[in-house]
Amino acid sequence: MLSYSSFMTAAAVALLMPCHAQNCAGAPDLPNIPGVSRLPGLGGLSRHVGGILWPYRKQELPERQWLQGQQGILSPFDAELHNVLLNLRQRLFQLEGALALNGKITKVGEKIFASNGKEVNFSSALESCEETGGALATPMNEEENKAIMSIVKQYNRYAYLGIKESDTAGQFEYMNGKPLNYTNWQQYEPNGKGTEKCVEMYTDGNWKDRKCNLYRLSICEY
Known part of the structure; x- marks a missing residue:
């Protein structure tokens, strides 16, 4: 850190x-x-x-x-x-x-990941990151996933990722609409089948699809 x-x-x-x-x-x-x-x-x-x-x-x-x-x-x-x-x-x-x-900060490659420790819904997490010139944390490889997980573990809170469900139920994509090039789904996930359109990270680094109105840790990338 x-x-x-x-x-x-x-x-x-x-x-x-x-x-x-x-x-x-x-x-x-x-x-x-x-x-x-x-x-x-x-x-x-x-x-x-x-x-x-x-x-x-x-x-x-x-x-x-x-x-x-x-x-x-x-x-x-x-x-x-x-x-x-x-x-x-x-x-x-x-x-x-x-x-x-003013919270936890870690760096991997050219990215900086940071969190203020606040828990908000998905739309508020997106907005708070954009207001500080960043984007919601989006792991593109295992190294970045581990960096985000380190912040999740420090706060001991699940965190939303910058990933959303596409128009096809059960298929997820980046916020810009491009297909995922890296995933770390927990076993049997995603399983929301159109009812859980956001993605959260657990403290072990695994992903699960979840509803977007829950309060989760906000982690931004720069």
Whole structure:
């Protein structure tokens, strides 16, 4: 499990690295945008979240559109430095989402899983994860399943997964409608036959189809 201090250290490193990039000779200043703060030394855009100054998401960065319009002006080296900055900001925003939950956090591969320990129904779990910039935890392989299970075991609560029943009773899919490429069903599951459209994880990591109006642990991924 990664501690709060570990994430703050990672965040600090992510912020410091672009500072050097922006101080490189020939790197142009980004345009001034009214009502938007700048991160000191970064020339970038930011906003206040929970009393902390954080960078915008990739899709929210006006400077990304500005950069795309400057390809004929910037040298390839300058453009690469700006792209590195934007990618680091996106990673930092992932950390922000996880830290905002102020609960259990674990990392596997490129994913960060986090929970605030609250138990809510399926729709509320989806909403709470989206509000912090993430998605409901969805294991894509055994390693990710074990990472989610570690949080489930710590809270000793079953958790909803980002999986739903398709239009065909008894067949399940990801939230985007794509078929599952990994499953860990408990024996004789799923067995709801159209009456249990959500999926929960037990403390042993196995899955079971369940109704969506139950209160289960909410675990998000970033």
